[in-house]
Amino acid sequence: MQLPDDANPSSVPGNRNLQCPYYLLCLDIAAANMWPDFTCDFCYYRKAKQDSKIDELDLCAPGWEDIWGGGS
Structure with missing residues (x-):
C-alpha cells in the first residue's frame, strides 16, 4: 500500500486517527x-474510519515489554 x-x-x-487506513x-x-x-x-483522511485489529498495530513486537514494562 502506498500513501x-x-x-x-x-x-x-x-x-491522531488510529482508525485511518493509512495510519501505519x-x-x-x-x-x-x-x-x-x-x-x-x-x-484529508483525518476522519476516515477502518475497522482494525489489535495485531495490525503489532503491539507484540520484540521489545514492547521493555518499552512499557520498565525494561526489567
Whole structure:
C-alpha cells in the first residue's frame, strides 16, 4: 500500500486517527524522519474510519515489554 498524495502527516503534536487506513504508513513516515510526535489534524483522511485489529498495530513486537514494562 502506498500513501496517497492528499495524506498529510505533520510533525507537530496533535490528534491522531488510529482508525485511518493509512495510519501505519504515516507512522512509518514519522519513524523514518525521527519525528518525536505527529498529527493527523491537517490530513484529508483525518476522519476516515477502518475497522482494525489489535495485531495490525503489532503491539507484540520484540521489545514492547521493555518499552512499557520498565525494561526489567
